[in-house]
Amino acid sequence: xxxxxxxxxxxxxxxxxxxxxxxxxxxxxxxxxxxxxxxxxxxxxxxxxxxxxxxxxxxxxxxxxxxxxxxxxxxxxxxxxxxxxxxxxxxxxxxxxxxxxxxxxxxxxxxxxxxxxxxxxxxxxxxxxxxxxxxxxxxxxxxxxxxxxxxxxxxxxxxxxxxxxxxxxxxxxxxxxxxxxxxxxxxxxxxxxxxxxxxxxxxxxxxxxxxxxxxxxxxxxxxxxxxxxxxxxxxxxxxxxxxxxxxxxxxxxxxxxxxxxxxxxxxxxxxxxxxxxxxxxxxxxxxxxxxxxxxxxxxxxxxxxxxxxxxxxxxxxxxxxxxxxxxxxxxxxxxxxxxxxxxxxxxxxxxxxxxxxxxxxxxxxxxxxxxxxxxxxxxxxxxxxxxxxxxxxxxxxxxxxx
Amino acid sequence: xxxxxxxxxxxxxxxxxxxxxxxxxxxxxxxxxxxxxxxxxxxxxxxxxxxxxxxxxxxxxxxxxxxxxxxxxxxxxxxxxxxxxxxxxxxxxxxxxxxxxxxxxxxxxxxxxxxxxxxxxxxxxxxxxxxxxxxxxxxxxxxxxxxxxxxxxxxxxxxxxxxxxxxxxxxxxxxxxxxxxxxxxxxxxxxxxxxxxxxxxxxxxxxxxxxxxxxxxxxxxxxxxxxxxxxxxxxxxxxxxxxxxxxxxxxxxxxxxxxxxxxxxxxxxxxxxxxxxxxxxxxxxxxxxxxxxxxxxxxxxxxxxxxxxxxxxxxxxxxxxxxxxxxxxxxxxxxxxxxxxxxxxxxxxxxxxxxxxxxxxxxxxxxxxxxxxxxxxxxxxxxxxxxxxxxxxxxxxxxxxx
Numbered sequence: 001x002x003x004x005x006x007x008x009x010x011x012x013x014x015x016x017x018x019x020x021x022x023x024x025x026x027x028x029x030x031x032x033x034x035x036x037x038x039x040x041x042x043x044x045x046x047x048x049x050x051x052x053x054x055x056x057x058x059x060x061x062x063x064x065x066x067x068x069x070x071x072x073x074x075x076x077x078x079x080x081x082x083x084x085x086x087x088x089x090x091x092x093x094x095x096x097x098x099x100x101x102x103x104x105x106x107x108x109x110x111x112x113x114x115x116x117x118x119x120x121x122x123x124x125x126x127x128x129x130x131x132x133x134x135x136x137x138x139x140x141x142x143x144x145x146x147x148x149x150x151x152x153x154x155x156x157x158x159x160x161x162x163x164x165x166x167x168x169x170x171x172x173x174x175x176x177x178x179x180x181x182x183x184x185x186x187x188x189x190x191x192x193x194x195x196x197x198x199x200x201x202x203x204x205x206x207x208x209x210x211x212x213x214x215x216x217x218x219x220x221x222x223x224x225x226x227x228x229x230x231x232x233x234x235x236x237x238x239x240x241x242x243x244x245x246x247x248x249x250x251x252x253x254x255x256x257x258x259x260x261x262x263x264x265x266x267x268x269x270x271x272x273x274x275x276x277x278x279x280x281x282x283x284x285x286x287x288x289x290x291x292x293x294x295x296x297x298x299x300x301x302x303x304x305x306x307x308x309x310x311x312x313x314x315x316x317x318x319x320x321x322x323x324x325x326x327x328x329x330x331x332x333x334x335x336x337x338x339x340x341x342x343x344x345x346x347x348x349x350x351x352x353x354x355x356x357x358x359x360x361x362x363x364x365x366x367x368x369x370x371x372x373x374x375x376x377x378x379x380x381x382x383x384x385x386x387x388x389x390x391x392x393x394x395x396x397x398x399x400x401x402x
Numbered sequence: 403x404x405x406x407x408x409x410x411x412x413x414x415x416x417x418x419x420x421x422x423x424x425x426x427x428x429x430x431x432x433x434x435x436x437x438x439x440x441x442x443x444x445x446x447x448x449x450x451x452x453x454x455x456x457x458x459x460x461x462x463x464x465x466x467x468x469x470x471x472x473x474x475x476x477x478x479x480x481x482x483x484x485x486x487x488x489x490x491x492x493x494x495x496x497x498x499x500x501x502x503x504x505x506x507x508x509x510x511x512x513x514x515x516x517x518x519x520x521x522x523x524x525x526x527x528x529x530x531x532x533x534x535x536x537x538x539x540x541x542x543x544x545x546x547x548x549x550x551x552x553x554x555x556x557x558x559x560x561x562x563x564x565x566x567x568x569x570x571x572x573x574x575x576x577x578x579x580x581x582x583x584x585x586x587x588x589x590x591x592x593x594x595x596x597x598x599x600x601x602x603x604x605x606x607x608x609x610x611x612x613x614x615x616x617x618x619x620x621x622x623x624x625x626x627x628x629x630x631x632x633x634x635x636x637x638x639x640x641x642x643x644x645x646x647x648x649x650x651x652x653x654x655x656x657x658x659x660x661x662x663x664x665x666x667x668x669x670x671x672x673x674x675x676x677x678x679x680x681x682x683x684x685x686x687x688x689x690x691x692x693x694x695x696x697x698x699x700x701x702x703x704x705x706x707x708x709x710x711x712x713x714x715x716x717x718x719x720x721x722x723x724x725x726x727x728x729x730x731x732x733x734x735x736x737x738x739x740x741x742x743x744x745x746x747x748x749x750x751x752x753x754x755x756x757x758x759x760x761x762x763x764x765x766x767x768x769x770x771x772x773x774x775x776x777x778x779x780x781x782x783x784x785x786x787x788x789x790x791x792x793x794x795x796x797x798x799x800x801x802x803x804x
Contacts, residue, residue: 001597001627002566003659004512004534013665016467044462052673053455060446060643065418095497095645098667106533110406111513127666131508132406133535164404195403225403241462241672243497257405263415264529265500269671270643271454 010127014356017332021339022350030343033382035370036350038173038320042238042290051278052271060270065262067093067246068273074280075231075246084218090250092258093268097203097232097245101128104228104247107257108197109134114162115199118149120323120357120364122173122201137163138359143325143367146314147175150183155190165197166190170215171204174323174357174369176298176316178208184215188223197254198223203232203245204319206287209295212317224250235320237279238290243269244276294320297372297379304383305370308390322370323354328393331355331368337397338389349385412529416758419734423741424752432745435784437772438752440575440722444640444692453680457673465669468661469495469648473675476682477633477648486620494649494660495670499605499634502649503530506630507567509659510599511536516564517601520551522725522759522766524575524603539565540761545727545769548716549577552585557592567599568592572617573606576725576759576771578700578718580610586617590625599656600625605634605647606721608689611697614719626652637722639681640692646670646678696722699774699781706785707772710792724772725756730795733757733770739799740791751787 015036022032066072072091079086094100109115111133117125119138129136139158141147149155155166168187170179179187191198200217208214217227232245247258301322302315310327328334331353338348354367372379394400417438424434468474474493481488496502511517513535519527521540531538541560543549551557557568570589573580581589593600602619610616619629634647649660703724704717712729730736733755740750756769774781796802 001510001599003655004508004510004515006512006534007509007659007662010659010662010666012662013467016665039463041461043460048462049457052457055451055454058445059443060450060641061441062642065415095501095671096667099497102667106406107409108403108406110408111535113406124666124668127662131533131663132408133513197403239462240464241669243669243671253405257409257412260409260412260414260529261533263418264412264526265498265504266526267643267645269497269645269674271673272671 006130006133010130014123015352017356018335018339018350021336025339025348029346031347033347033349033374033378033385035372035374035382036352038371038373039240040235040238040320040373041375042293044239045237045279045282045286047278047281048237048239048242048275051275055271055274063267063270063273065267066259067091067268068270068277071244071273071277074277078280079218082214082216084216086218086248086250089252089255090248092247092255092262093273094245094247095268096234096243097201097230098124098128100230100245100247101201102131103258103261104199104230105129105132105134106261107254108164112162113164114160115165115167116155116158116163117167119359120147120174120354120367122169123356125167126359134164136359140360140363143312143323147177147323150179150186152186152190159194163194163196165199167199167201169201171207171318173204173319174321174352176319176321176323178210178212178318179215181215181219184217185220188217188220188226191226192223196226197228198226199228199230201230203230203235206236206291207294207320208318209291209298210317218248221250228254233276233279237282239276239279242272242276244272294372297374297376298322300376300379301370301372301383304380304387308387320372322372323367324370325367326390328366328390329398330365333397334389334393337393342389342392344385344388347381347385349382349389351386408532408535412532416525417754419758420737420741420752423738427741427750431748433749435749435751435776435780435787437774437776437784438754440773440775441642442637442640442722442775443777444695446641447639447681447684447688449680449683450639450641450644450677453677454673457676462672465672465675467664467669469493469670470672470675470679473646473679476679480682481620484616484618486618488620488650488652491654491657492650492652494657494664495675496647496649497670498636498645499603499632499647500526500530502632502634502647503603504533505649505660505663506601506632507531507534507536508663509656510566514564515566516562517567517569518557518560518565519569521761522549522576522756522769524571525758527569528761536566538761542762542765545714545725549579549725552581552588554588554592561596565598567601569601569603571603573609573720575606575721576723576754578721578723578725580612580614580720581617583617586619587622590619590622590628593628594625598628599630600628601630601632603632605632605637608638608693609696609722610720611693611700612719620650623652628653630656635678635681639684641678641681644674644678646674696774699776699778700724702778702781703772703774703785706782706789710789722774724774725769726772727769728792730768730792731800732767735799736791736795739795744791744794746787746790749783749787751784751791753788
């Protein structure tokens with residue numbers, strides 16, 4: 001028996017790659033500060049749990065395949081609040097943003113097709129694209145340029161006859177880049193001019209720290225046929241375990257095809273949909289407080305990160321990640337060393353090594369992604385450990401003078 | 403912009419095809435008896451809702467990608483009770499049986515590959531297989547033979563160089579066939595002899611009405627490398643809306659590949675996993691009572707169905723479906739007529755037309771699937787309506803004498 005070519009081209013998650021070493025380190029008594037996984041520590045709004053407890057139907061039935069009407073309406077209301085009018089047929093509830101993306105890609109990609117994605121990118125995109133038989137064509141960026149990619153000529157230079165779509169994460173994971181309205185417009189123009197779908201993974205929309213208005217590709221109705229938005233309650237309401245997302249597009253032919261996949265998997269979890277609808281009742285105070293907390297965390301990380309000699313990093317404007325180039329030879333080897341050999345007062349630190357965020361072979365080897373999802377004091381200590389670790393590693397493994 | 407070839411080959415659900423006509427009929431005041439959807443009316447065990455209400459973590463976090471340890475352990479314990487020893491690495495928790503199947507197929511099928519499935523089969527298999535780029539090769543059966551398919555020579559005659567797997571639903575949806583231990587063994591031998599994966603969709607395992615011991619392809623350890631089982635709590639505990647399933651196999655290379663997909667979608671809904679684990683605390687009394695209830699329903703349906711002149715049907719031994727050949731020209735046209743023109747005391751009936759359960763063009767046009775998921779009195783009335791409808795349709799549309 002053989003396995004499919006598509007699965008053989010997939011890999012395990014780079015964020016979870018060092019999990020066994022972390023378990024072993026903890027067994028040796030190490031305390032580990034986790035900057036490797038984007039699991040926020042912000043409390044889920046009580047509205048979620050209240051709605052779950054109020055549920056009183058005796059049979060936990062399938063929900064409708066396109067989503068519970070109450071949740072679809074809540075999502076519609078949220079977008080109306082952003083001056084983005086949507087109809088109910090423009091929204092399909094999905095099992096997390098992950099399923100929304102899987103469905104969107106399956107609707108547009110075949111064996112041998114390409115999708116253009118700026119790199120570094122969220123590593124799971126690899127698996128979602130490979131599952132369709134297609135491949136990611138990376139749009140290269142540089143840490144020295146702050147990973148910026150929104151340049152029309154550079155994008156068009158990467159398009160091929162097999163390119164079917166462009167996908168951007170905005171705000172960016174792992175880079176924290178927030179696209180300006182002009183950059184968003186440029187992307188819609190490229191998509192229209194080249195008859196490409198334009199997928200916006202906008203699950204971090206609320207997490208912008210410069211007072212920017214919340215952006216979306218859905219703000220360009222002239223690109224209604226091209227634009228597909230991946231949405232989720234996971235980060236918006238710190239409800240990652242709900243697995244509630246949405247596929248949003250005004251392209252009704254696309255939505256008709258997507259419905260085939262929605263019907264085949266029957267429905268999204270009923271209770272989680274009921275509770276997710278209740279999440280949308282939280283007011284702007286909730287978002288203001290969360291945004292303020294993450295902004296302080298970002299500032300803490302950036303202050304310490306930029307003070308480490310040899311580190312190249314740009315200040316992230318959104319999401320809760322920072323990508324940085326470190327003065328080490330190989331951040332995977334460095335991570336392994338941090339877990340197996342390093343400690344300071346019994347503590348060490350984990351990040352996500354950069355190479356997993358790249359499709360270009362060899363790229364990102366000296367980079368890392370930091371998820372600033374810890375409390376400020378813990379973040380400060382984690383960044384101290386990173387600085388101490390870099391210095392010690394350079395001395396013991398790279399022959400640098402102290 | 404074009405859509406993928408794979409999605410263009412998929413269709414909408416035949417079970418939901420007549421939904422708009424049903425809505426219109428209800429608006430005209432019709433009461434409809436729904437025999438078209440396998441949504442049981444049995445109450446979900448209270449343990450589910452109790453567990454949900456007890457959940458007290460302030461942050462609804464991602465669960466581990468392979469599943470919550472408590473649920474994996476509960477599934478392991480359930481199989482141990484069937485004398486099927488499983489290790490924790492043999493089980494991956496999935497979003498319903500649907501996701502388990504999608505993941506299994508993506509691990510083994512590429513563009514142009516084939517999977518052999520006896521027809522009639524669960525129509526959503528089409529979409530799951532098409533999503534991989536592969537196609538279903540149907541193993542034909544006949545209503546006159548009770549849809550039996552487990553014949554070694556007939557199976558081997560359908561294998562081609564592109565066949566990668568055989569899939570069976572046991573107990574069967576839509577046929578209600580329950581494979582004997584000898585038939586299960588024969589399937590494992592065919593799979594081994596031809597180096598094929600053997601996928602058993604066993605989500606109806608508890609629903610057998612002849613006192614048979616519960617069967618599974620996992621009972622044949624000599625086929626550990628071939629066998630993949632699709633499991634779910636949906637039917638077992640009448641918890642369809644939980645969307646909790648499992649992918650089970652002792653083939654560790656397969657499970658390693660499947661883990662790539664599990665990691666890419668991060669996790670299955672946390673609360674539903676906590677609650678699904680609690681479901682496994684219900685005792686054998688629960689299953690006995692449910693089985694007894696469905697047996698009575700089946701007997702009600704079969705007594706009336708077999709009394710309708712011209713109907714060909716075999717008594718289903720399991721699941722909660724009956725497949726039947728009707729003395730009408732086209733069951734889709736008949737269903738449309740039942741919703742648009744027929745009524746008896748303001749009532750009518752819906753079933754699932756047969757052609758959607760076939761891959762062979764034109765097959766199943768005079769067949770239907772009946773889901774016996776209603777209370778006995780409602781089922782009896784629904785079958786009366788079916789009998790009245792057949793007689794009236796034959797008279798008014800097919801020119802038969804009354």
